Amino acid sequence: MVDSTKKSAEIAPNRAERKACWDSRDAYWKCIEKNGTDAPVCDQLRTEYLNLCPGQWVKHFDRKFIYEQYKKKVEQDGFEPITENAAPKTDTTGGGSKI
């Protein structure tokens, strides 16, 4: 696999590289949506995703995923004010290396 994170600093990913990155990201997202963010089943997919996408893109996409999940939750369950919700159920950020 091409490690595009290294060359991306100088030259932006081209169309094919962008597509490869997005596809690996979508595959990984699909997996964690189904199995949860910490599921070991998705580790391989995450490694591929990290290989194919520039590091800064991964950060951006991870943030986007959390935001999308949060949005979905609000749409489904309605908005819960933080004061009433002492234990942050929505918090998947966890501060770990994964999402």
Next chain:
Amino acid sequence: MYPGFFLRKAGEIAVRQCNRPNYVCAEISSFQCGLPSGTGRRFLSLGAVRKNEVKLPKGSKEPKMPPSSWRALGITAGVGAALWAWMIYAKHEKEEAIRKERSKQIGKAKIGGEWELTDHNGVPRTSKDFHGSWILLYFGFTHCPDICPDEIEKMLEVATLLEKKEDIKVQPLFITVDPERDNVEAVKRYCKEFSPKLLGLTGTNEQITKAAKAFRVYFSAAPAADEDNDYIVDHTIIIYLIDPEGKFVDYYGQNKTAVQMAEHIGSYIDRFKYLRW
């Protein structure tokens, strides 16, 4: 153009019907007034014409004003009045549209403006070079993860749709907000992959800042550059529409689809043609 045409027509009919010039005048003046009802004299004259030309069976029984003439005059005058009213209305509408357009331009003068940059072939360009054609403008950067490519594709689709539908060439422009990395070569590589139609522009930090400011575009390189010196530029995601006079017309956010945009822009193009006709 319409009133003259109409009056001539009316006059001709009158001449053909009565062959007497004073009747023609009466006929024309009644149209000019646009009144559904005329004076008694006019009724008489038209009635007389009717009687002379077409011998109605009832006509002989009624000495002066056969009812069919009343009706004919009523219809003619009614149609005339309606047409006249429509003319006045259409003229008023157009004047109103021009007036509104002018006042809108005053309000819009704040967005857009002149810029000087270098295109992806290394040619120095100014905004004036693009006067004469419709422009779609997007600010982005070549290392953009997902939004810029989507928006650029959308912008190109809009241009294609307009070319097909309106037969109008719209020039899509891409201005980088990452002068650090996006030199002429990088912008060229990036734009060419999308479409030969897309023209990329770059410049010095000052030139780009000036262009972005003109369009009220915010951009800022994220502070967290990693060890590879990679970073993401946070920027306003908007596609701008600029008319052939170089004036800003409207802007479109991410929520607008290519089809919606093309429809909307199509109406602007029609309006532009109409007001400058």
